[in-house]
Amino acid sequence: MPADRTEDTIAAISTPPGSGGIGIIRISGAQALAILQRLFQPHDRGCRFRSHHLHYGHIVQPGADRILDEVLAVYMPAPRTYTREDVVEIHCHGSYLLLSRILELILAAGARLADPGEFTKRAFLNGRIDLTRAExxxxxxxxxxxxxxxxxxxxxxxxxxxxxxxxxxxxxxxxxxxxxxxxxxxxxxxxxxxxxxxxxxxxxxxxxxxxxxxxADQGRILRDGISVVIAGVPNVGKSSLLNALLQEERALVTAIPGTTRDSIEEYLDIEGIPVRIIDTAGIRDHAEEVEELGIKRAKVLLQQADLVLFMVDGSRDLSEADLRLHRLVAAKPLIVVINKADLCQDGVRDFAAQGITGAAVWISARRQTGIEDLRRAIFAAVVGGRDQWQEDxxxxxxxxxxxxxxxxxxxxxxxxxxxxxxxxxxxxxxxxxxxxxxxxxxGLTTADDILDVIFTQFCLGK
Incomplete structure (x- = not known):
């Protein structure tokens, strides 16, 4: 942040876009209180803005005496604030149009629109938090x-x-x-x-x-999650498995091979681990053009996956297409998911004898049996046999x-x-x-360009 900008009074909407019960605008800097006094008409005419107390009143457009909203305002003098600067918050109704109009008045009164993460960056630069806390x-x-x-x-x-x-x-x-x-x-x-x-x-x-x-791997997994790709030839039940894991009808399921033309991604919470579960197009030869694009995407996702759920149809013998796909993913960490266990009238097939090795879980995606066993197998694959996560x-x-x-x-x-x-x-x-x-x-010896990269990851208003 250039030195001449650190002295600016900054402002931004700190609540997400959209409608809500309450919206908050935050102002930080030496002019925060003066700007509030220009726009805020307290219900108590003798209001002296006690520190860290909410005050009831209205936001009034200067020069027009036009009331824009009924609000609560709080003044927090430095250094007992998020940024260690004077901070004002205005709590108004959660219409984004209304918040934008009030913010425009604040900017016209002398504040500058905050950069993404600038409030937290000021907290760091002013010594309230170190860089790990900011992140x-x-x-x-x-x-x-x-x-x-x-x-x-x-x-x-x-x-x-x-x-x-x-x-x-x-x-x-x-x-x-x-x-x-x-x-x-x-x-x-x-x-x-x-x-x-x-x-x-x-x-x-x-x-x-x-x-x-x-x-570090534990921290990365809990922060970013892992990528789990469901792979298999057409019609083995990949989309049904996705729906069973999510407990909702997220993917279309039909008896027609090749229904899934593109990848479908959703997040699961498995024992506290964020799992990005991806349903891909069934991989087969001689697909038509649109399906072939989905197959190419599926192969890319398989190479990037942290874990592969290699899915086969347990009610029939393996095909050459199954074996080819297995050879494609065999080098990846994988769990063999054997679907349609409810249709195995003639007994359980020995897929290991056909070269399909690795941890195997029998399920019926249609009847939703074995799904909890699969979730436990995914968790075990992620934690790598550790009984528990390490210390904070x-x-x-x-x-x-x-x-x-x-x-x-x-x-x-x-x-x-x-x-x-x-x-x-x-x-x-x-x-x-x-x-x-x-x-x-x-953050004691961190270069400015690295700091810029870190703080631009923040949303506006934080």
Whole structure:
């Protein structure tokens, strides 16, 4: 954010577009109260805008004495506010047209329309929150499951920051010892306790970093979810399975092969994990042009999938098309879903003997039997055999993970230098590199262009 814009008073609608009972407009900056006083006519003529109290009145168009809406207004003086600046909120009726008209008056009175995420960016720049907490706000708004919200709330409360800060404190302790040795080079052998430094590095830096990196996949899964593609030849029941998992008639189901021409995507909550379930066109040869486009899309989605539900018809023997499709997806993590169990009058077929290996779940999508077994199998495939998720404070996004890996590499170089008895100057360089990588996560050393990318992910008004 350019310096000359940080002094602006900014405003935006903070509630989603559309009609609702209440809509909120937020103003932040030195002119927030003055703008409110120009537009707000309190019911109590002697109103002095007590801090953090709602005041009843009307928004009136200046110069026309025309009442636009009956509202509640609150003035929150710095620093006890979201941005650590003076903040005003106007709570009015939730018509988006009405909110837009009031916002226009606010902008005409001297405020500037806020950029996406600018309120939260100011909270970060003014030191109220670190960068991990700022990113947690995005994750709360985008969370698709309760576990996702819990993870984001823990991060907002500082769980990740505290784990990073504990590692930084260990590095700062090492840095202090090393800098003393650099200042007194003739006595460094007596000053530097290599065994003590190695112990600090292992217990306070290396091990905590390894745990954070190990939990990064958990954080990513709870934040972004996983992609699960239902694959199979036409008419094995893929769309019926989608409907059974969603418990609604989302996809058309007919006895005509090739009904699904394009992919259909929906989110499921499976034990707190957001699962993007994708029904694809049945893959077969000699399809007509529109269906062939759907098949090509299905093959792309299969390559991108985190998990494949390879679906076959349990009431008949496998066809060559089934086997070809299995060879196409065999390298992916997959669950074999054997459908139409209710039609297996002549006993259960041994598909493993035909080369279809892997975890198998028998279901009847039509009768909705075995669906819970399949949900449990999906969860088991995602968690990879772990009994439970790890502690709060995992690193939920790619930016965090990359910085942690760079910090771990610097930590490894410190360990090698200590073991080799290298100079204190060389060790100090790697300690500083490790500190900078960790500082990038919490926002101490983050480049401006990275900050811009992070905050433009926010919606307007947050």
């Amino acid at each position: 947690a706000v995005i994750d709360i708004l985008a969370a698709k499951t309760r576990k996702g919200i819990d993870q984001a709330q823990a991060q907002l409360a500082g769980a990740l920051y505290q784990r990073i800060e504990a590692i930084r404190q260990g590095l700062m302790q090492m840095k202090a010892y090393i800098e003393v040795a650099i200042d007194f080079p003739d006595e460094d052998a007596e000053i530097v306790d290599l065994g003590g430094l190695q112990q600090i590095l292992e217990q306070q830096v290396a091990q905590p970093l390894q745990r954070l990196i190990a939990s 404070g995992c690193a939920p996004n790619l930016r965090h993970r990359q910085a942690l890996l760079r910090a771990e590499a610097a930590g490894n170089r410190i360990a090698e230098s200590l073991a080799a008895g290298s100079s204190c100057d060389l060790i100090a360089v790697d300690i500083q590199e490790c500190l900078e990588q960790l500082g990038e996560i919490v």
